[in-house]
Amino acid sequence: MRYLKLGSRNIDEFLGRISNYGDLYAPQKISEKFYDYRKVEDISQVEFNYNRTITPAKKYFIPPKHEMFEFDMETGEYTETMGDVKPFVLFGLHACSIVALRILDGVYLNEYPDKYYAARRKAGIIIGISCLPDEYCFCNLRRTxxxxxxxxxxxxxxxxxxxxxxxxxxxxxxxDENMDIFEEVSNDDIENFKKFEKKRHEMFKYEGSFDNLRYILELTENSPLWDEESEKCLGCGNCTMTCPTCRCYDVQDLPDIDGKHGKRIRFWDSCQFRSHGLVAGGHNFRETKKDRFINRYVCKNAYFYPLGTSYCVGCGNCTYFCPAGIDFLKNLIKIRDVVGEVAHGEQ
Amino acid sequence: MESSDNVYSLYKCRLLRVYSLTDEEKLFLLRFEDSDIAESWSFIPGQFVQVALPGVGEVPISICSSPMRRGFFELCIKKVGKVTSMIHKLQPGDCVGIRGPYGNGFPMDEFEHSDILLIAAGIGMVPLRSVFMYAVDNRWKFGNITVINSARYGDKLLFRKELEAMRDIAEAENIKIIQTVTRDPEWPGRVGRAQEHIKDANTDPKNSCVAVCGPPQAYRSIFEKLIEAGYDPNKIYVTLERRMKCGVGKCGHCIAGSSTFLKYICIDGPVFGYYDIISTPGLI
Structure with missing residues (x-):
């Protein structure tokens, strides 16, 4: 791998230069408490130290709502509408967010590649940034x-x-095109990089790995925990909307007011909604709130074989943004019964 | 309906014949309008297509005809919701959008040189008719064949008349057709659930492939009867249904299974083997 250094004095210049490659989007403080990716109009607004954004980076590749086709009800023709996909630079993604995009790649660029996703993925430059975990983060347990x-x-x-x-x-x-703002990496830089990594590692609340969780989850399907926790759930879908790897969508044909034309649009869907498993005739494959609640735990902890990780990347968003205070990580640890788990600072 | 690099692109198909099978199910014969597509399009029994009506929506439907007939295919559609109700109103000459075929389908290559036992309950006959017609069209590749078609009432037996009309060819070709109903006092033929007639099949349990389709609640008891009769669990296949929007493993509605075996029914299925089913909570 190629390593370089960007000195503090060149950071603003760097942001200016990368915005030449396309519209620049980066985390910005949007309210007292929250950060989100926004288009950068003013470089000083770019936030380098943030824990999580209110919407995940997936929105740039699978927009929350977008048009797929226009149709003509008289001829029965559907015409593809790709929309305006132009080059953009996505700055400030944490490691977990980048792994999340790779998981989406595995799904959206499988043997049936999704053209809309592929075009946006190709148009986007991804610039990651290191981070320090807060109490919600457990990417280390997910190896992401x-x-x-x-x-x-x-x-x-x-x-x-x-x-x-x-x-x-x-x-x-x-x-290569901007070598004037970069420097060679010095021995001091390497030492400082190592120090940062060490400090970061020590800040994680838990150590270990969740790899065996998927077996334990299967074996504890009857645990009373599912009743207790799903009872608290409001079914709002915040957990899936803020999840960087949740990728369910729904599609609808919306006729225009003239009754002759219309648009086929797709938009984010959530397995926490009752409609998600509902089929014509009234049967629901995930009938109860508990079914839907467990479904998310099962889906997130399942193994994504192409990457060798679970679908959950341990970002903590689902817990942080849950209005009912349901703690995903705590529930997983409860289910796993914490054998041999060492919490930092508890020994 | 042009750009074929878009997996969601629809191809125009014309309805050639509409035939009522029961009061709820209609059989549609379709043909691709585009001659290149008509020429190249093929499928495996057990696969499905997405059928679209502009402005109404899209639904996944199993193909019920034999893949041996190029450019044409048949869909049996039950009127249950918004889209299927609109499809039922269509007449010969009308068009729908089609994309697919999707799903893994039945492993027909593995079925070769074996006897074939098909067990259908209710609308389960739809995908199995494709297997059956394919086997009849390639009669020399397979051993004895038994079809067990079951429904609650006689007039709900799908393809009943067609199967009855095949009696002569069946006899000549070592094919046994069993049609049974569970709740119809008027029915003159066999009664009882499909699994109760497994013993009368002309298939050799030691050398048979079994395909099952019906309501998932019936699967466990069908499995029990099959294994009791000596059929090899490794050669028992079922096909599942779920809500599907995309058919290409993305939209997530058909995700099923457990954390060690999480599957998109649309691309990893809809056909699964016996051992997949019994080791995966949530699949049936």
Whole structure:
């Protein structure tokens, strides 16, 4: 891997330069409590230290609502509508968010590649940034706390700038075209990088791995925990909307007012909604709130074989944004019964 | 309906014949309008297509004809919801949008040189008719064949007349057709659930492939009867249904199974083997 350094004095210049490659989107503070990816109009608004955004980066690749086709009800023709997909730069993704995009790649670019997703993925430059965990983060248990591929550039915080990893051909090109703002990595930088990694590692609340969780989940389907916890659930779907790997969608044909034309649109759906498993005739494959509640735990903890991780990347969003205070991680630990688990600071 | 690089693109198909099978189910014969598609399109028994009506929506429907007839295919559609009700109003000459075929289908290559036992309950006859017609069209590749078609009432037996009309060819070709009903006092023929007639099949349990389709609640007791009769669990296949929007493993509505075996029914299924079913809570 190619490593470079970006000194503090060149950070604003760096943001300016990358915005030449397309519209720049980055995390910004949008309210007292929340951050979100927004289009950068003013570089000083870009937030380098944030824990999580209110909407995940998936929205740039699977928009919450978009048009797939226009149709003509008289001729029965559907015409593809790709929409305006232009180059963009997505700055400030954490490691878990990048793994999440790779999981989406595995699904959306499978043997039946989704053209809408593929076009947006191709148009987007991904620039990652290092982070420090808060009490909701457990990417280390998911083994998604570090990424080797899936980004063009990745910035690791140093006391006086960033250590940059180059992760793609496009990353190399960006670096080559802007060599005047980068420096060689010094021994001090390497020491500082190691210190940051150590500090970061020690900040995680739990150690270990959740790899065996999927078996235990299967074996504890009758645990009373599911009744207790699903009872609290409001069925609002916040957990899935804020999840970086939840990717369910619904499709509807919406006729125009003239009754002759219309649009086929797709929009985010959630397995927490009653309509998700409902079929014509009234049968529901996930009839009760408990069915839907368990479904999310099962789906998120299932193994995504192409990547060798679970579908859950341990970002903590579902817990952080749950209005009912349902703690995903705590429930998983309860289910697993914490044998041999060492919580930092508890020994 | 042009760009074929878009997996969601629909191809126009014309309805050639509409035939009422029961008061709820109609059989539609369709043909692709585009001659290149008509020429190249093929499928495996057990696969399904998405049928679209502009402005109304899309529904997944199993193909019920034999893949041996190029460019034409048949769909048996039950009137249950918004889209299927609109499809039922269509007449010969009308068009629908079709994309697919999707799903894994039955492993017909593995069925070769074996006897074939098909067990259908209710609308389960639809995908199994495709297997049956394919086997009849390739008669020399397969051993004895038995079809067990069951429903609650005689007039709900799908393809009843067609199967009755095949009696002569069946006799000549070592094919046994069993049609049975569970709740119809007027029915002159066999009564009881499909699994109760497994013993009368002309298939050799030691060398048979079994395909089952019906309401999932029936599967466990059908499995029991099959294994009791000596059929090899490794050669028992079922087909499942779920709500599907995309058919290509993305929209998530058909996700089923458990955390060690999470499957998109539309691409990993809809056909699953016996051992997949019994080791995966939530699949049936």
């Amino acid at each position: 706390d570090f990424v080797d591929i899936g980004f063009d550039l990745f910035l690791h915080e140093l006391p006086d700038g960033y250590l940059i990893r180059v992760g793609s051909e496009r990353g190399h090109e960006i670096v």
